[in-house]
Amino acid sequence: MLTSTLLLIAVLCAAVLIRVPYAEMSPGPTVNTLGEHGGEPVLSIEGRKTYEPSGHLNMTTVRVTGADYRMNLVEAVYGWLAEDSAVVPHDTLYPDDKSAEEVREENAEEFTQSLESAKVAALRELDVPVGERVVVASVVKGGPAEDRLHAGDVITAVDGEAVKQPGDVAELVTEHEPGEDVVFTVVPAKAARAAEKAGEKPTGSREVTVTTDEADDDGRAVVGIRAGLDHTFPFEIEIKLADVGGPSAGLMFALGIMDKLTPGDLTGGEFVAGTGTIDGEGRVGPIGGIGMKTIAARDKGAEYFLTPEDNCATAARDVPEGLTLVRVGTIDDALGALEDIREGETAGLPRCTAG
Structure with a gap:
């Protein structure tokens, strides 16, 4: 008997000490895009008439174990058995070829881009003009453009030829041979931001010469920047939400912006998450951790959950009781579903079904 007890203790100790290459996902916080978080409005709009809608349009999140945390065997088994968590290979969340800091930066960049896309989609849906401009999205450390071009600089021309899309920049640069000079006409980021805030077109352009380098993979000429498309808006839209990363809140922020800019309530006062x-x-794309997000939404009180159509089959396999999964592929789909919800005509909602 004593031997068996000691053996059991030894096994349990070993299970606690053994680290396994897995990470855990669990339901994270949900935040009403129409309300406040941390004592401040999640969405603030200045320079345009706004309204105070009721109801909920909650964005949802997934809580994950940290990049440096290694689960032990007991935690992994418990997570596999629990209904409100998911255990996945560690490299699913934190690829081996990226540091924890690189993953955090990537998530933050994706979140920022999702906010930009949400603003664009919402305003276009409301027929509000949105301006576009090509900018320096990022500069490669140690590359030819470092300290010469900066993130946020507006690129108006390359070698005197006007650019309208980010792809134009790469095309014009690669017309050169490595070692040749490329002349960028840019408006510095600071001047561009000041002009946008004042509601004016950016001025004060200057020419910057960058000597090209040779790409490691195919030998083409490069300058070490990534060009992107930035947007300008006729009024200010600020979204405040700390400690959130990734692109998955885009749809709910877009709907929140629309609700604040139009009279009445998109939800009819109902609790909708998504x-x-x-x-x-306005195209809606899939996200990760859908099962954890539906649990979080229902625990918070949501009755309807706007679900990307590509996530529907997975989400429908285990639906929290009392939650209706509504399939959406575009912002128009979401608006149509919200109209049915506020009118009480929910029988015809496009629901998710298990595949």
């Missing part, structure tokens, strides 16, 4: 990426054209 998730999904969104692009500037």
